[in-house]
Amino acid sequence: MDKFIIAVLVENKFGVLARVAGLFSARGFNIVSLAVGETEDPEVSRMTIVVEADERILEQVKKQLNKLIDVITVQDLTGGKYVDRELILIKVKAESAAVREKIVQVVDSTGAEIVDIGKKCLTVEEAGDEHKVKALIELLRSYGILEIVRTGKIAIQSK
Amino acid sequence: MAKLTGAEILIKSLCAEGVTHAFGYPGGTIIPLTDKLYNNKALTFHLTRHEQGAVHAADGYARATGKVGVCIATSGPGATNLVTGIATAHMDSIPLVAITGQVNSSLIGNDAFQEADMSGITRPITKHNYLVKDVKDLAQVVKEAFHIARTGRPGPVLIDLPVDVQLQKTEFKYPKTVNIRGYKPTYKGHVGQIKKIAKAIEKSKRPVIYAGGGIILSGAEKELTMFARKTGIPVTTTLMGLGGFPEDDSLSLGMLGMHGTAYANHAIQDSDLIIAVGARFDDRVTGRIDAFAPKAIVAHIDIDPASVSKNVRVDIPVIGDAKGVLKELNKFSKKGSKSAWLKTIAGWKKKIPLRYKNDGKLRPQYIIEQIHALTKGKNVIIATEVGQNQMWAAQFFTFTKPRTWLSSGGLGTMGYGFPAAIGAQIGKPDSIVFDIAGDGSIQMNIQELATAVIEKLPIKIAILNNGYLGMVRQWQELFYEKRYAYTVLAKKDLTACPDFVRLAESYGAKGMRIRKKTDVRKAIKDALKIKGPVVMDFIIEREENVFPMVPTGKSIDKMIHGLA
Numbered sequence: 001m002d003k004f005i006i007a008v009l010v011e012n013k014f015g016v017l018a019r020v021a022g023l024f025s026a027r028g029f030n031i032v033s034l035a036v037g038e039t040e041d042p043e044v045s046r047m048t049i050v051v052e053a054d055e056r057i058l059e060q061v062k063k064q065l066n067k068l069i070d071v072i073t074v075q076d077l078t079g080g081k082y083v084d085r086e087l088i089l090i091k092v093k094a095e096s097a098a099v100r101e102k103i104v105q106v107v108d109s110t111g112a113e114i115v116d117i118g119k120k121c122l123t124v125e126e127a128g129d130e131h132k133v134k135a136l137i138e139l140l141r142s143y144g145i146l147e148i149v150r151t152g153k154i155a156i157q158s159k
Numbered sequence: 160m161a162k163l164t165g166a167e168i169l170i171k172s173l174c175a176e177g178v179t180h181a182f183g184y185p186g187g188t189i190i191p192l193t194d195k196l197y198n199n200k201a202l203t204f205h206l207t208r209h210e211q212g213a214v215h216a217a218d219g220y221a222r223a224t225g226k227v228g229v230c231i232a233t234s235g236p237g238a239t240n241l242v243t244g245i246a247t248a249h250m251d252s253i254p255l256v257a258i259t260g261q262v263n264s265s266l267i268g269n270d271a272f273q274e275a276d277m278s279g280i281t282r283p284i285t286k287h288n289y290l291v292k293d294v295k296d297l298a299q300v301v302k303e304a305f306h307i308a309r310t311g312r313p314g315p316v317l318i319d320l321p322v323d324v325q326l327q328k329t330e331f332k333y334p335k336t337v338n339i340r341g342y343k344p345t346y347k348g349h350v351g352q353i354k355k356i357a358k359a360i361e362k363s364k365r366p367v368i369y370a371g372g373g374i375i376l377s378g379a380e381k382e383l384t385m386f387a388r389k390t391g392i393p394v395t396t397t398l399m400g401l402g403g404f405p406e407d408d409s410l411s412l413g414m415l416g417m418h419g420t421a422y423a424n425h426a427i428q429d430s431d432l433i434i435a436v437g438a439r440f441d442d443r444v445t446g447r448i449d450a451f452a453p454k455a456i457v458a459h460i461d462i463d464p465a466s467v468s469k470n471v472r473v474d475i476p477v478i479g480d481a482k483g484v485l486k487e488l489n490k491f492s493k494k495g496s497k498s499a500w501l502k503t504i505a506g507w508k509k510k511i512p513l514r515y516k517n518d519g520k521l522r523p524q525y526i527i528e529q530i531h532a533l534t535k536g537k538n539v540i541i542a543t544e545v546g547q548n549q550m551w552a553a554q555f556f557t558f559t560k561p562r563t564w565l566s567s568g569g570l571g572t573m574g575y576g577f578p579a580a581i582g583a584q585i586g587k588p589d590s591i592v593f594d595i596a597g598d599g600s601i602q603m604n605i606q607e608l609a610t611a612v613i614e615k616l617p618i619k620i621a622i623l624n625n626g627y628l629g630m631v632r633q634w635q636e637l638f639y640e641k642r643y644a645y646t647v648l649a650k651k652d653l654t655a656c657p658d659f660v661r662l663a664e665s666y667g668a669k670g671m672r673i674r675k676k677t678d679v680r681k682a683i684k685d686a687l688k689i690k691g692p693v694v695m696d697f698i699i700e701r702e703e704n705v706f707p708m709v710p711t712g713k714s715i716d717k718m719i720h721g722l723a
Contacts, residue, residue, distance in 0.1 A: 011341060014290070019282060026283045056468075063465035069287040069307060072341045 003032060004058050005084070005155055008047040008065060009072040012038060016070045020047060023068065029053060029061050033086075033152030044072065048154045077155050084155040087127045089115070090137065093144035094122045103143060112136055121146055162328040165294040165320065166195040169258070172301035174201050175333045178229050180220060180585055181205070182213040186233020187273060188260030191325035193231070205585060205614065208606035210237050212578040214244025215604065218253050219579025222565045223540055224586040225378070227254040227308050234260045235273030238319075239280065243572060246284040248315040250569025251399060252376060254308040255315035256301075257281075264292060264321045277319045286314030294327035299334055306337045311344030312463040313376055344462060348479030348487060355475045356434060356458045357491035363432035363456070365500045366392045369415070369444075372399030372568070373437015373461060373481045375561045380404070382485035383436065389489060391496035393504055395423040397438050398553055398568045405559040412504070413513070416444040417709045418550040422507035424707075424715040427452055429503075435459045437481045440470040441569070450714035460484045511720070513554050515703075521676045523548070523623040523699045527555035530593060530621065533683050538590040539563060542580040544600030545573045547629035550705040552595040563590075574603025577620060581607060584616045591619070591687065598624040598659075599648055608666035611692040619686050620694045625701045626653040633704045637719070653698055663694035672696045 010016045017036060024031050032050040039046045051061055058076075065074045094100040100122060107114055107124050110132075116123035126136045130153070137148070163171070169192060173181070182205045185193045196204045207213040210232045217228030228248075232238050238259035248255045262271040278290045287307050289300045297320075304316040360366055374383050374396075380403050387394045387410050394404045395412040404411055415423035427433065433455045438444070445451040448470060458475040459467050467476045477484055515524040530541075541556055542565040543549040549566055558564055565583055567575040580594040594601075601622050611618050623629075626649030635643050649656055660670030669689050673682045673696065686693040706721035 015278060015282075018279070022282050060465065060469060067463070067465055069339060069342045 001052055001054055004051045004053065004076065004078040005082070005153065006049050006051065006062065006065075007075040007077055007155060007157070008049060009039070010045050010047060011070040011072065012043050012045040013070060016045070019068055019070060020049075020065070023064055024061075027060070027064060029057065033150070035152035035154045048152070050153055075157070077157060081158045082155045083158050084129050084153050085127055086130070086133050086153045087125070087151045088133050088136070089149045090124045090126075090140055090145060091121050091147040092124060092140045093120065093146055095120045099143065103140070106139060110136055110139065160330045163331045164191065164195075165291075165297055165325040165327050166191045168294065168297050168329070168331045169301065169320070169325070170195055170199065170202060171331055172298050172333055173229065176301065176305045177226065178202060181229040181231055182207055182216040182220070182582065183231030184208075184210050184213055184233070184237060186237045186260060188234040188262055188322040189231060189237070189325075191322060192258070192260070192320070204231070205610070207578065207581070207610050209604060210240035211244055211574065212581070212604050212607040212610065214241045214255070214257060215247070215572075215575050215578035216582035216585070217255055217257075218244060218248050218575075219542060219565050219582030220586040221248075221253050221255060221582075222579070223562055223583035223590075225562065226586070227256055227305055228582065229256050229258070231258045232260070233273065234262055235275045237273075238277045239275050242280060242284070245281055245315045245317065247567050247570045247572045247575060249284045249286070251372060251567065252313050253315065254313035256304050256308050257315060257317045259317065259319050260325070261290070261319045261321040263323045265323075267321065277317060281317045284315070285317050288317040288319065290319045291321070291324050294324050294329045297324070298331060302334045302337050303339060306339070307342065311342070345464070345478045346462070346480040346483060348460065348477040348484035350487065352475060352477045353484060353487050354491050356477065356488060357493070359432055359456055359458060359475060360390055360392070360434070360492060360495070364497065365430045366390075366432040366434065366497065367412070367426050367430040368392050368394040369397070369427065369433050369435045369438055370394055370400045370403050371397040371436070371438025374400050374403035377437060377462075377481035378561070379437070379482035379485055380561045382482055382489060384408075386485050386489050386492065389494055390492050391501070392434070393426060393501065395419070395426065397441070397444055398566060400438065401553060401564040402558040402561045406557045407559055414553055416715065417446070418554065418705050418707065419715075420513055420554070421511035421707050421718055421720070422504060424709070424718060425507050426504055427455075428714065428716040430455045432456050433458065435461070436485065437461060439466045442470075444715075445470065446709045446715035446717075447713055519676055520700050521674065521679070521697065522703055523551045523697070524555045525676060526621060526623065526679055526697055526699070527551050527595065529679050529683055531556045533680065533687065534591055538587070540565065540580070540583050540587060540590045540592045542566070542576040542583060542592065542594045544576040544594070544596040545571045546597050546600060546631075547633065547703075547705050548595050548597040548600065548623045550630070551623070554705075573600040577601060577618075578604050578607050580618045580620075581610055581614075581616060584618055585614070592617075594618060594620045596620055596622045597629055598622055598626060598653070599628045601659075602657075605662070608663065608668055608692065608694075612667045615690070616692055617690055618692045620692070622659055622694065622696050623699050624653050624659070624696055625699050625703065626650075627701065630705070632702075636702065636704070637708075638710070654696065659694055659696040663692075668692040668694055670694045670696065672698065674698045
């Protein structure tokens with residue numbers, strides 16, 4: 001099983017997200033993440049879906065998506081040249097001033113930002129590609145991660 | 160320009176789409192529409208006695224005529240009663256437009272009286288669905304709905320119409336064209352791929368044509384027949400493809416699969432080239448998939464790209480409409496004959512034909528054969544229910560024309576046959592229409608006897624009455640040590656509960672009971688003379704089984720043959 005990333009252009013209409021999600025659940029396709037938003041054309045939305053599957057199932061995923069009336073195009077970005085980003089917020093334990101200092105230093109070195117400070121925790125924000133995000137999580141794990149919120153990957157083909 | 164209500168616009172739009180008959184059942188949120196349908200000269204509304212009857216009737220009408228079937232129901236329970244029929248049409252790719260009333264727009268999402276989220280409920284079983292929120296969108300929605308329903312791989316489309324939208328007014332202008340950017344089916348097959356098939360045929364020694372429901376939907380029976388006869392390749396059809404190739408042709412192998420003929424199954428398993436047209440390698444056909452047709456190159460002509468290489472690896476795919484692709488293929492194919500192969504097949508046909516015990520007892524296979532014999536040469540349509548009745552009808556009737564076989568193949572819906580027969584009779588008033596039923600299935604939409612009687616439809620219902628849920632009982636006999644759990648529908652007296660003859664008469668239909676083999680032909684002849692619906696209660700051998708049978712998990716050449 002591998003991870004594949006597909007970009008789907010859909011009609012910006014009521015119920016389209018439910019259709020796509022319903023298709024995946026009905027056929028047992030595994031969604032790792034799904035991010036959707038309007039494009040430069042307000043009548044068109046773009047979904048970036050990360051699917052965990054084998055090659056054969058991925059073929060079916062693409063074909064079944066294409067069958068949906070509201071789906072305009074399906075693009076398999078996997079293995080090609082693309083730019084991907086994900087926004088992540090990590091709430092990390094910081095129970096003493098000393099620990100807080102340490103975390104601030106670590107975060108500074110990565111280019112991530114501290115966006116919230118609580119009595120016993122800090123919230124770190126990062127927007128980056130898959131590697132950057134993964135690296136930050138690993139870096140902060142030893143301090144004790146309280147909560148993670150991720151947007152899911154978005155991607156755009158690079159020329 | 161004068162403004163029309165949503166209800167009036169909907170009816171004018173249906174007429175613009177060529178709809179002349181619709182089936183349905185009224186209710187609170189659809190009254191504005193049914194009010195405008197009342198005494199409409201252009202569009203006849205047929206009242207059934209259950210919404211399920213309406214949707215199956217629209218389906219049967221569509222299968223028999225090739226037109227889009229239309230059914231209408233109210234919101235809530237009326238709409239949810241359509242679900243089984245919509246799923247049935249979806250699985251068999253039947254063009255249908257279902258129109259459901261919906262509660263007032265301001266109440267949607269409020270758990271209102273008779274509210275049901277039909278867009279959500281039917282999402283996985285429709286090709287597409289619409290919730291019309293503004294009457295200004297209605298005409299466009301209808302245009303799109305019919306376009307989607309009848310083009311590409313056909314299927315059901317649902318239009319959910321709130322009651323206030325049916326009453327809103329606007330100007331009516333029916334769109335001349337329709338263009339949906341996310342929906343562009345491929346009709347023309349790739350010429351290079353088609354040539355590859357022609358080449359593969361030349362090289363092959365044991366080819367088989369495997370034709371399915373797509374032949375019927377595409378209207379490709381002439382092209383298929385020409386193709387088979389030109390190349391000399393034998394043809395087997397799926398349950399959905401019956402009638403796509405004349406079964407009285409010497410090249411016909413009959414049906415293949417779980418209850419197909421032994422010779423069709425052996426031919427497929429032994430073939431070196433399978434040309435699949437408008438079929439989808441369903442599990443009832445393939446049996447154990449890793450052992451399916453081990454020596455064959457697979458060519459697959461289909462309009463739905465998702466069906467290609469879904470279950471079986473395809474070597475030569477051609478995406479396109481069956482009729483058009485076969486026409487091209489006929490141009491590139493050479494005249495041929497695979498005489499050694501046909502000889503082998505003839506040997507199988509002789510050694511392992513379809514058979515049943517030919518004694519004095521009343522057996523269902525004999526009934527089907529006599530229905531065929533006594534309607535030969537006439538326009539006859541056979542609708543079936545599901546189970547043993549369906550399999551015997553598929554095996555022992557000889558189909559020669561398309562759109563003469565109406566059966567729920569994909570979903571296997573008991574209760575489908577009788578209302579489908581109603582729809583078919585209305586669509587084809589000059590045809591003789593039979594419903595082959597079991598005593599279990601017929602009870603699922605028995606209320607439609609009222610529809611048949613009041614509309615004066617001369618449908619012949621042949622109940623193969625064995626007092627059991629037959630097909631399940633067969634499985635219990637073969638694999639569950641004869642533990643007939645919940646499959647005994649009648650005890651000793653098969654005519655007690657219900658007495659189908661008296662039940663028919665209570666509705667005003669004619670009923671007859673046949674207990675002896677020697678009475679069968681006369682009963683059928685008498686029934687054919689009656690100008691109204693007839694219920695024929697055939698009391699058949701209780702534990703008759705359908706053979707051959709491919710058990711689960713076995714390849715299709717490992718059939719159980721039973722005793723002849």
